[in-house]
Amino acid sequence: xxxxxxxxxxxxxxxxxxxxxxxxxxxxxxxxxxxxxxxxxxxxxxxxxxxxxxxxxxxxxxxxxxxxxxxxxxxx
Numbered sequence: 120x121x122x123x124x125x126x127x128x129x130x131x132x133x134x135x136x137x138x139x140x141x142x143x144x145x146x147x148x149x150x151x152x153x154x155x156x157x158x159x160x161x162x163x164x165x166x167x168x169x170x171x172x173x174x175x176x177x178x179x180x181x182x183x184x185x186x187x188x189x190x191x192x193x194x195x
Contacts, residue, residue, distance in 0.1 A: 168180055
């Protein structure tokens with residue numbers, strides 16, 4: 120994982136996720152919702168989280184699934 124997180128932003132655990140009773144997964148970045156997963160996508164995501172060994176690996180899985188959503192024009 121050496122070159123993936125050069126600025127060590129994943130150490131701060133910016134991503135969180137919530138799972139509803141119906142199996143819908145909400146992924147948040149710094150408290151703001153950025154992605155919703157349903158059905159097979161949600162199942163695959165939860166399976167990847169189970170196989171991740173550490174919290175940093177879980178953060179990396181969430182970062183990859185959300186994609187490149189920050190463009191520099193986000194409001195504070």
